[in-house]
Amino acid sequence: MATLLLVLAVVATGLYAGFMLIFLTGIMPALARLTDEQFVAAMRRINEEVPGAVFVSVMLASVVFPVAALAVPGDDRSGTQWGLLGAGLACVVVNHLVTVAGNIPLNNALAASEQAGTGDRQVREALEARWNRLHLVRTLLVTVGFVLVASSAVVGGS
Numbered sequence: 001m002a003t004l005l006l007v008l009a010v011v012a013t014g015l016y017a018g019f020m021l022i023f024l025t026g027i028m029p030a031l032a033r034l035t036d037e038q039f040v041a042a043m044r045r046i047n048e049e050v051p052g053a054v055f056v057s058v059m060l061a062s063v064v065f066p067v068a069a070l071a072v073p074g075d076d077r078s079g080t081q082w083g084l085l086g087a088g089l090a091c092v093v094v095n096h097l098v099t100v101a102g103n104i105p106l107n108n109a110l111a112a113s114e115q116a117g118t119g120d121r122q123v124r125e126a127l128e129a130r131w132n133r134l135h136l137v138r139t140l141l142v143t144v145g146f147v148l149v150a151s152s153a154v155v156g157g158s
Contacts, residue, residue, distance in 0.1 A: 002074035009069045009085070010150050012061035013092060017146040019058065020095075020139040028132055036120040039128070044114060047107045062092050062142070066149055084152035091145030095138045102134040 027046075031039050066089040070082070106127055113123045 002069065002072045002077070005065060005069040005072055006074070006085070006153050008061070009065035009088075010146075010153050012058060012065045013088065013142065013146040013149045015058045016062040016092070017139075017142045019055070020135070020142050024135055024139045028135065032128075036124045040110070040113075040120040040123050043107075043110055043127070047110060059096070062145075063089070063096065066092065078155065080155050081152045084148045084155065088145045088148030088150075088152065091141045091148060095141040095145065098134055098138040098141065103131060103138070106131045106134070 031042055034042060066085060070085055070089065074081070110123060110127055
């Protein structure tokens with residue numbers, strides 16, 4: 001059971017890191033080339049779709065499976081393996097904190113700006129650079145978290 005949970009922790013953190021990396025390296029650079037009107041409209045539609053069931057499941061799994069892997073005894077795990085897994089989990093949790101404290105409020109402000117009738121240029125100027133900085137931070141965190149969790153699965157046991 002401990003091995004299965006560790007494998008699921010690696011898969012879940014890898015999927016989540018991959019999603020964040022694709023957004024950082026593909027989606028946001030593509031959106032940056034759009035006009036203000038197109039950018040704002042695209043971000044609004046993305047923010048309506050991304051918190052769907054699959055995304056939320058992967059996001060939650062990136063915490064649940066590492067926690068479960070830590071909670072279930074792995075008799076032959078070394079202290080290094082436990083430490084790597086715990087550090088990876090910590091990175092993923094901090095990633096989620098950045099999301100909740102930074103990106104989600106910006107997404108909510110973007111949604112509210114549609115009702116308020118705020119100009120697209122103003123909206124983009126208030127959102128894009130800050131959202132991208134926060135997204136870079138959370139992408140780095142979850143990527144490091146994935147590497148640490150994966151490393152915990154491959155280093156030697158005691």
